[in-house]
Amino acid sequence: MRRQYAIRSLTLLAGFGLVALAVIVQMIRIQNSEQAAIFLSQGDQYAGEFRMFYPERGEIYDRNGHLLAGNRTVYEVGVSLRDMEDPESLAYILGTYLGLTYEEVFKKLIESPESWSYVVIQDYVDVNTAAALQQLVGQMEDANDFRLDGMAFKPHFQRSYPETSLASNVLGFVTRDGRGYFGIEEKYNDLLAGNPVQVWVPRDPNKATEIPRVPNGTTLVLTLNRDLQAKVESILDESLVEYGAQNGVIVVMNPRNGEILAMATTPRMDLNNYSNYFSLYNDGSQYNRSIGTAYEPGSVMKVLTMAAALDAGIVTPQTTFVDTGSIQVGGFTIQNWDREAWGQQDMTGCLQHSLNVCMAWISTQMGPQTFYGYMERFGLGHPTGVDLAGEAMGRLKMPGDSDWYNIDLGTNAFGQGVTATPLQMLMAASAIANDGRMVTPHMLYSMLRDGHQYNVPSQYGGSPITAQTARTLSQMLAVSLEAESSGALLPGYRVAGKTGTAQIPTDFGYDENQTNASFIGWGPVDDPQFMIYVWLSAPTSSIWGSQTAAPAFSKVAEQTVILLNIPPDNVRLQIASR
């Protein structure tokens, strides 16, 4: 009996052992089969996904913390084809809410390739529309109606400009591909955009590894003063209407450190609707004319010519010149703007009456080497290095260039035959307003990153003239404005400056009827805190800068002293003397 029992037990044991062995063999065989490798790789695909984390684009503020460029949430509305229950209902609802046709949506849902599991119906859907759709889906699910199953919403950021067109020429814009164009958005695109990070995100919560925090793009604080920018833009727009000008530029800069406080140009565009770009601008140089368009500035250039002559010791303020109304340079006759002879003048008189003949005489006295040496040191023909995309550098013809002629020495002295952008002129003249030290204009005040603020130091472009020359010329320019009771004067404040009226060159010579009216000025003269450049293109009410650009300067200066809290000279000097 016992033996029989033992045989049965052994038989059973052997049977179970064989089965167990067969299971183990089969397990090993399956795990090492070709199919297993395929299944494993398929399983890995569902274990998680590589996800790209795009940082929030850095914001842009003005110097007082007003947001100029931020981000707002929009939605990508799509359909998960695997979860889709009723394409007809989805097509009808999505078409109605998103402004699409039923057929358009239905075709996307039905005719998508089989390998697709998700199809985008519309991107950049605003928050309100997405919320209404989400609410509808929720209500239907509550009622156990699953016809809208599969509808999906993916939120992401879109660039937003709360001030719409304010400072649009400075800021630039960001397209839907996330790239910045023009201005700050293009210049600092890499900083603002930050660094996207690709991370493997497992679905298994046991493997919930820490996704690295993706730092936002760098936030930028500009030197711009929003309120002053708004005022300057308003004055520019009014000036265009009042003087019948085609386009214009007004730039306000701090001559001590190169901070640009306002930069207005026309036309401007609503940055939230950047598709208008092509209807407003013929080419990129027009987007911000203060840096992108070089033009013949005319008599404002006389400031630089006089600075060079004073600094080189060719003339002093008391040097006299007998103006006969014309001068021969390089075989050509140069005349004054009114074709009149102004008789004996000192150098202040030459500036006050804006005498071309006097300036041509000065430049010939200096000679080309000295004159162009100074003009180069003033930065003409070179970009200013301003931190805005799309800067032009103008043209300063030099002796030896194939298109330079002897007469250029005479005409360049009063701003003909030489081109510069308004910002180049401001930079050059900053040497006069800033005791001989030329500042590099800049727009970036500081950067905010990782909880730290990094202030951008001011940069200087050399000292083309001495401090003594700068002060002397400032006084001469202030006196010349006062002597002619210029429209640029600002009651209570002593300002220095110079008008410019330049005929516009065409392919057939200079246009007799159209001019570029300009004014460059700064104040208060004894302690300059602002520099203003005004350029009105082709004004029709008057062709003269003294009657168009100069009054515009005065209006801008008036708002500048208010918004920058600059007291009148008598009050300021009274305070300083205590």
Add this chain to the structure above:
Amino acid sequence: MQAQATQIIHAYKQAPWRVQRQWVGAFLLFVITASLVAALYLDVTARAAVAGRGIQELRIEITAIQRANADLGTQLADLTSTSVMELRAIQLGYRPVKPGELDYVAVPGFVAPEPAILLAAEDVSNPETILPEEYTQSLIEWFDERIKFGGAK
């Protein structure tokens, strides 16, 4: 006498029921130990899974809050934009000031404020924060680590 005592001990040791009880005891000890390890493993795994899920949800919540924060900031900027504020000021009866209407008061020691640090700057100076391993490693991995590094880690 001594031989008798040796026989009794020998008989006791060889008693079949006593040998069987030792085997049963050993087996039960193994089962209990294995159960304890399995229970501990399940507990740790479950807690890790719950914590992991919680982290995933918190991460989604953080993203949503950051997005809402950015939206609110932009909305605030919309409401305080130059054009809106100017319109509100005019509606409230204000007008732009003229230079002659301003009075300047000298305040000894006053220094005009420079643009201040924007507090909105997010502090992500320590972005490399990693979850403690207790939240992510399995019991086997924990044992493996202990065997390799002992208590040193």
